[in-house]
Amino acid sequence: MxxxxxxxxxxxxxxxxxxxxxxxxxxxxxxxxxxxxxxxxxxxxxxxxxxxxxxxxxxxxxxxxxxxxxxxxxxxxxxxxxxxxxxxxxxxxxxxxxxxxxxxxxxxxxxxxxxxxxxxxxxxxxxxxxxxxxxxxDLHKTAPSLGHLGFSAPQLAQINKITRQPSGLFIVSGMTGCGKSTTLNCILGELSRPELNIMTLEDPVEYVLPRVTHAQINYRAGFGFAEGLRCILRQDPNIILLGEIRDAETAETAIRAALTGHLLLSTVHAPSSVGVIHRLKCMNVEPFLLASSLLGVMSQRLVRLLCPACSEAAGPDPDFIKGLETVRDPAQSHRALSLLKQQGGNFRKAKGCPACGMTGYKGRTVVSELLPIGDTLRSVISGKETDIVELKKAAEKSGMQPLLCDALDKAAQGLTSLEEVSRVVSES
Ligand SMILES: [Zn+2]
Structure with a gap:
């Protein structure tokens, strides 16, 4: 033929x-x-x-x-x-x-x-x-360990601190396919102990962890996130992974669960950590309930790793720096620029060889920003009106390393290219 x-x-x-x-x-x-x-x-x-x-x-x-x-x-x-x-x-x-x-x-x-x-x-x-x-x-594959996904040591320490709380809400956000489910399943894997009842509601289930009860939602059968979560709450759970919060009913049930002695991990579709808070507030949840239940918010993406067999040294591209200057968030671009200028980093670019199918890349790693919810943010969140500028300021004051800076850090280590950083960070 x-x-x-x-x-x-x-x-x-x-x-x-x-x-x-x-x-x-x-x-x-x-x-x-x-x-x-x-x-x-x-x-x-x-x-x-x-x-x-x-x-x-x-x-x-x-x-x-x-x-x-x-x-x-x-x-x-x-x-x-x-x-x-x-x-x-x-x-x-x-x-x-x-x-x-x-x-x-x-x-x-x-x-x-x-x-x-x-x-x-x-x-x-x-x-x-x-x-x-x-x-x-591939439900027989084992979840990687949280430490191998690409989070920096300070981020790992913060994730561990947040998810060791007995109750509250931890949200991960990002695009479809950004590795949110993998991160959350890895967290569950680390938390799993015989004395805890861990249950999930996912769409689709991607991992089957020992000592975790996984369930697949089925809209046709009326088993959506809100209904499924109510069922789980009758199952004496300690830790719950809820695949997604996308409507007011699920948000309200999730927050109530988090306030009544359960640790709830979930995802919200939003472009940034601050965006998650804004989105949840738009779902008409009671601001003070949200403020008192939220432990932390993380936004993540996956960047491709340069193929170690063929990547080439390359200083920061002037076009990339020019692009950074036009990033909409001036505070973020300022921090990113100073990072690029300070570091005598090992910047590299993709080439392509048979080992990587001529793409120049092999495998992926996480880039993320993690926002633990402290007192300052809590008081901003509990306000009636949602002011995203105020939220951003409070997030910055809390010392959150923006996603772009985490990505540039990885580029400076020669793990990924600036082209890849630019491609992934501009997605939102
Ligand atoms: Zn290669």
Whole structure:
């Protein structure tokens, strides 16, 4: 089949092509199933988090999300190779009607080297056919230790201090895919002891920790975050991980739980630590209840680590410094600039080699800002009116190291590049 186009240096494209030319498989459905299995295996081995099948007029583009970024793997003729159809069957989707497409979601299990990997499958009816996205959920993988995620020593000490409190609310914020769930699960792993009842409500569950009861929310069955949390509260919990607070009802239940002797860890969608407080206040929670329950707020992102085999020395780029001067938050850019100028840092840039798939990067690390809630902030939060400027000032006074500065610190250590810092910090 000549219209298979490999994208870059992928062993997948070569194996795909070889399978098509060597295997004398007459039945296209059997062939498609074999190819689908091969794609899943490659995705797992490459450490992809998601697999995308994008339908075009004649072809399908296959992409993997690796280290947070989508990367083309290959393009194949969609009509002669119904791989998407084979995966729809695996996910238990109903046979597709000729005209009326409907979105579907499902799951299936895939066994690789005797180990089970779950795939959460979502289909979306585009005008050119089903777009299929598969999320890999390896529930047998062990959570890394909190100390290995990339938090600085002072941040780790603060996280430990906050999460050793018997009750209260600790929130982590950041974009989808910024590693919030991993951080929270790692914290649970560290807190876990036989005398504690630890329960979670997640969407999706990504880790299964010993001595932790994990639950998956299911909106269709009416088991959302607010309802699930009420169920957990009848289960005599000590520590609760609530996947997300996104509405007033969940926020209120979470705060009440935190004020009645439970340690509650959760996430809120907001661009910064101060943004989390602002967002929670916008959910109409009682300001003094929020102020008395909140222990700390952290905002995090993941930056790609430079490939140690090929990164090159490079001083801070003048364009980057110019960009920093236009950062909207003057206090943050001032601190960042002085950091860049002070340090005779080991700044490096990405190059690309076979070891990193020519991307110049391999693996990721956390960059974050952690805001412990002290008395000054508590009094600002308990005010009726939400003043984000006042919140920012109070956060600054508390000595919070802004996320940008933490990221620049990592660039100065040669762990990541300034390009990557700029890409990730500008996301919000
Ligand atoms: Zn490399």
């Amino acid at each position: 000549s219209d298979i186009q490999p994208a870059g240096n992928t062993g997948l494209a070569a194996e795909f092509q070889a399978m098509l030319s060597n295997v004398r498989e007459r039945d296209v459905n059997t062939m498609s199933l074999k190819l689908a299995n091969m794609i899943l295996r490659h995705a797992i081995l490459l450490g992809a988090s998601d697999i995308h099948f994008d339908p075009k007029h004649e072809t399908t583009i296959l992409r993997f999300r690796i280290d947070g970024l989508l990367k083309d793997q290959l393009t194949y003729p969609k009509n002669t190779l119904p791989i998407v159809a084979a995966l729809r069957v695996a996910a238990g989707f109903p046979p597709k009607a000729a005209v009326a497409y409907t979105p579907e979601d499902g799951r299936f299990e895939f066994i690789i080297d005797g180990r089970s990997v779950q795939f959460r499958v979502s289909s979306f009816p585009s005008i050119l056919g089903d777009k299929l996205v598969l999320r890999l959920l």
